[in-house]
Amino acid sequence: MAKKKYYVVWDGRETGVYNSWESCKKQVSGYPGAVYKSFDSEELANEAFYDDSKEHVGKNKKKPQLTEEQKKKYGEPILESISVDGASSSRGGMSEYRGVFTHSAKEIFRQGPFPEGTNNLMEFLALVHALGYCKQKGILLPIYSDSRTAILWVQKKEIKTKQPRTKNNEQLFALIDRALKWLKENDYSNKILKWETKVWGEIPADFNRK
Numbered sequence: 001m002a003k004k005k006y007y008v009v010w011d012g013r014e015t016g017v018y019n020s021w022e023s024c025k026k027q028v029s030g031y032p033g034a035v036y037k038s039f040d041s042e043e044l045a046n047e048a049f050y051d052d053s054k055e056h057v058g059k060n061k062k063k064p065q066l067t068e069e070q071k072k073k074y075g076e077p078i079l080e081s082i083s084v085d086g087a088s089s090s091r092g093g094m095s096e097y098r099g100v101f102t103h104s105a106k107e108i109f110r111q112g113p114f115p116e117g118t119n120n121l122m123e124f125l126a127l128v129h130a131l132g133y134c135k136q137k138g139i140l141l142p143i144y145s146d147s148r149t150a151i152l153w154v155q156k157k158e159i160k161t162k163q164p165r166t167k168n169n170e171q172l173f174a175l176i177d178r179a180l181k182w183l184k185e186n187d188y189s190n191k192i193l194k195w196e197t198k199v200w201g202e203i204p205a206d207f208n209r210k
Contacts, residue, residue: 003040004019005021005038005039005040006018006019006038006039006040006041006042006044006045007019007020007021007023007024007036007037007038007039007045008036008037008038008039008045008048008049008056009024009027009028009034009035009036010035010036010049010053010057011031011033011034011035011036011053012027012028012031012034012035012036013026013027013028013031014027015027015049016049017042017045017046017049019042021038024036024038035053035057037053037056037057052087052088052119070199071199074196074199074200076200077102077144077195077196077200078102078142078144078193079102079103080102080103080141081101081102081103081141081142081143081144081193082099082100082101082102082108082130082133082134082139082141082142082143082144083099083100083101083102083143083144083145083195083203083204083205084097084098084099084100084123084126084127084129084130084143084144084145084203084205085097085098085123085126085145085146085203085205085206085207086119086120086121086122086123086124086125086126086147086150087119087122087207088117088118088119088121088122094112094113094114094115094117095112095113095114095115095117095118095119095121095122095172096110096111096112096113096114096122096207097110097111097112097122097123097125097126097129098110098111098126098205098207099126099129099130099133099205100204100205102144102204105204105205108133109129109130109133111125111129111175114169114171114172114175115168115169115172116163116166116168116169116172117163117169117172118161118163119147120147120149120150120153120159120161121159121161121163121172121176123145123146123147123149123150124147124149124150124153124154124159124176124179125175125176125179126145126150126205127143127145127150127151127154127192128154128179128182128183129179130143130190131143131154131182131183131186131188131190131192132182132186134188134190135186135188139190140189140190141190142190142191142192142193143190143191143192143193144193144194144195144203145192145193145194145195145203146194146195146197146203148194151192151194154183154192155192157180157183157184158180159176159180
């Protein structure tokens with residue numbers, strides 16, 4: 001007898017956790033861009049539903065191995081640094097961010113959870129928070145982020161998000177407005193560097209929810 005499966009639908013006619021392929025299929029069959037995945041237990045499925053789908057879909061695929069020559073191209077990360085990361089649940093759910101010292105993974109700040117946020121917004125706020133922290137403490141450590149989008153937003157001092165402002169995320173967008181204002185009014189000397197996940201593994205500030 002085949003083992004029972006549970007199905008998470010992150011994007012479909014109706015999102016949720018389904019206890020049969022037939023019920024899941026009704027939500028995803030013929031639906032453009034449907035995002036779903038099966039799990040071996042209802043508990044795992046329920047937990048995954050509140051995660052970003054990207055943390056689960058495609059995770060079982062074998063990643064290509066880099067050659068030693070390719071690894072040398074990136075070198076080793078600077079351990080005397082700060083690493084930041086953001087996390088958000090699927091479909092604009094609860095979001096948060098944090099920063100740690102790279103060498104020890106000791107947490108130095110954490111904010112959230114905020115309703116109706118996105119991962120990119122969290123990554124952006126984490127970077128600006130780290131810059132502000134360093135300026136306040138007189139620290140010139142480099143700052144790592146694994147988000148190219150967030151790094152670009154900080155460099156350009158502007159964000160481009162499709163996430164709408166609502167009554168529920170007023171606090172979040174107030175923080176974003178403050179972060180943008182800080183960037184436009186302050187200079188900083190800290191280098192912002194891309195964390196190369198494919199070579200070094202998950203960034204030390206990762207929330208370990210994958």
